[in-house]
Amino acid sequence: MALLSCLALMAAFPAPDLEGLARNDLAAKLGLQPAEVRVVESKPVTWPDGSLGLPRPGEMATMALVPGALLTLEAKGRRFRYAAGGSAVKYGGPIELDRFSLLYLEPNERDANLNGNLMRCSVAGTNPQTVLSGVSSFEPGGKGRVLATRRTSRSGFELWLADGRSGQARRLHAASSYGPLALDDQGSRWATVARARIGGGWDVVVGDASKGAAQTLDGPEGALIDRLAFHNGELTARSGRSWWLRTEAGWEKVGTEPSEYDERGWMMLNRSFSLSVSTAKGKDGAPETVVEKTHFSGGSTPVAKIAGLEFRRMEPLAGGWILVCGRRGEQDEAWLVQIDAGWTLPCLRGRLGSVRALDLPAPQPKPVADRP
Numbered sequence: 001m002a003l004l005s006c007l008a009l010m011a012a013f014p015a016p017d018l019e020g021l022a023r024n025d026l027a028a029k030l031g032l033q034p035a036e037v038r039v040v041e042s043k044p045v046t047w048p049d050g051s052l053g054l055p056r057p058g059e060m061a062t063m064a065l066v067p068g069a070l071l072t073l074e075a076k077g078r079r080f081r082y083a084a085g086g087s088a089v090k091y092g093g094p095i096e097l098d099r100f101s102l103l104y105l106e107p108n109e110r111d112a113n114l115n116g117n118l119m120r121c122s123v124a125g126t127n128p129q130t131v132l133s134g135v136s137s138f139e140p141g142g143k144g145r146v147l148a149t150r151r152t153s154r155s156g157f158e159l160w161l162a163d164g165r166s167g168q169a170r171r172l173h174a175a176s177s178y179g180p181l182a183l184d185d186q187g188s189r190w191a192t193v194a195r196a197r198i199g200g201g202w203d204v205v206v207g208d209a210s211k212g213a214a215q216t217l218d219g220p221e222g223a224l225i226d227r228l229a230f231h232n233g234e235l236t237a238r239s240g241r242s243w244w245l246r247t248e249a250g251w252e253k254v255g256t257e258p259s260e261y262d263e264r265g266w267m268m269l270n271r272s273f274s275l276s277v278s279t280a281k282g283k284d285g286a287p288e289t290v291v292e293k294t295h296f297s298g299g300s301t302p303v304a305k306i307a308g309l310e311f312r313r314m315e316p317l318a319g320g321w322i323l324v325c326g327r328r329g330e331q332d333e334a335w336l337v338q339i340d341a342g343w344t345l346p347c348l349r350g351r352l353g354s355v356r357a358l359d360l361p362a363p364q365p366k367p368v369a370d371r372p
Contacts, residue, residue: 018068040079049066050066057350068083093122100362103355105118131146144360145161147159149181164360180225191206192205204225265277265278272296275294287309320338324337334355
């Protein structure tokens with residue numbers, strides 16, 4: 001009798017079509033029809049809790065094992081991760097961007113010096129992990145390493161190098177204040193603009209973490225440096241729209257952007273097209289972020305718009321994806337934009353500071369066990 005009652009309940013409340021839910025969810029995110037999305041792999045697993053292996057910052061989850069599946073979906077030739085379990089599905093981002101993590105600052109109201117916690121997560125905004133506590137600003141580099149500043153008092157800061165792979169960190173330098181930071185592709189050579197004491201002048205300080213020594217240099221004459229970067233192993237400095245290259249003889253003005261993108265909203269795509277990202281006024285007068293392809297002849301083609309977002313910075317990732325960051329009211333937001341397909345996918349929202357990409361594989365969903 002009990003078995004018959006159970007079967008009657010199962011008939012009245014059939015198990016949800018989780019694959020269908022995932023297809024519908026991804027289709028809605030990409031502006032496609034569900035028929036244009038297909039499930040290419042479904043792996044039965046058991047999830048450790050209600051987050052289904054994809055927890056988001058600040059999210060609370062039920063603490064019980066959940067039978068489910070790890071899904072791979074495909075749309076327009078690109079693959080996306082989903083987790084399914086119970087009656088829910090969760091989006092896990094484009095699989096082709098698994099090599100990247102996102103970095104952001106998590107506010108820490110208890111820190112007397114107003115530092116936050118440097119966090120990293122997936123490009124979908126899931127699986128957050130702490131990289132370094134007590135951070136006021138940061139700059140990602142190569143080999144999964146991050147250059148970070150820590151405020152220690154009203155007039156004191158320290159410079160740290162954190163390793164996102166091992167979780168280890170080491171102190172490099174101390175100063176009264178720091179400006180722009182730079183870390184090379186090997187995650188070893190670093191540079192910053194620093195003021196040794198209150199009221200003192202600003203100098204360029206360079207060092208090599210593998211050697212432990214730091215050197216103080218004069219900056220380009222008359223320039224207020226707003227960015228430092230290593231290009232092809234050489235240190236460059238930017239002031240406004242002018243660039244300088246550091247040589248053995250000193251600073252040499254090179255005039256134009258030495259790389260193929262400017263985080264303020266420009267990127268070279270090929271010989272014929274560049275990409276621009278800017279803020280415009282929407283129909284309701286509110287800001288919107290506009291992404292366009294511009295031909296060398298002057299014509300432009302719309303790629304995507306993000307309504308309500310005031311653009312702040314961008315950076316290229318891989319496979320035609322870019323990371324776009326901005327402000328919506330009092331909140332920071334980070335988005336993925338697929339410049340070939342015109343897709344816009346939200347990553348993070350909150351009091352984040354600057355969101356940056358780190359070339360280090362993000363934490364992935366970890367089921368307790370596979371199921372037969």
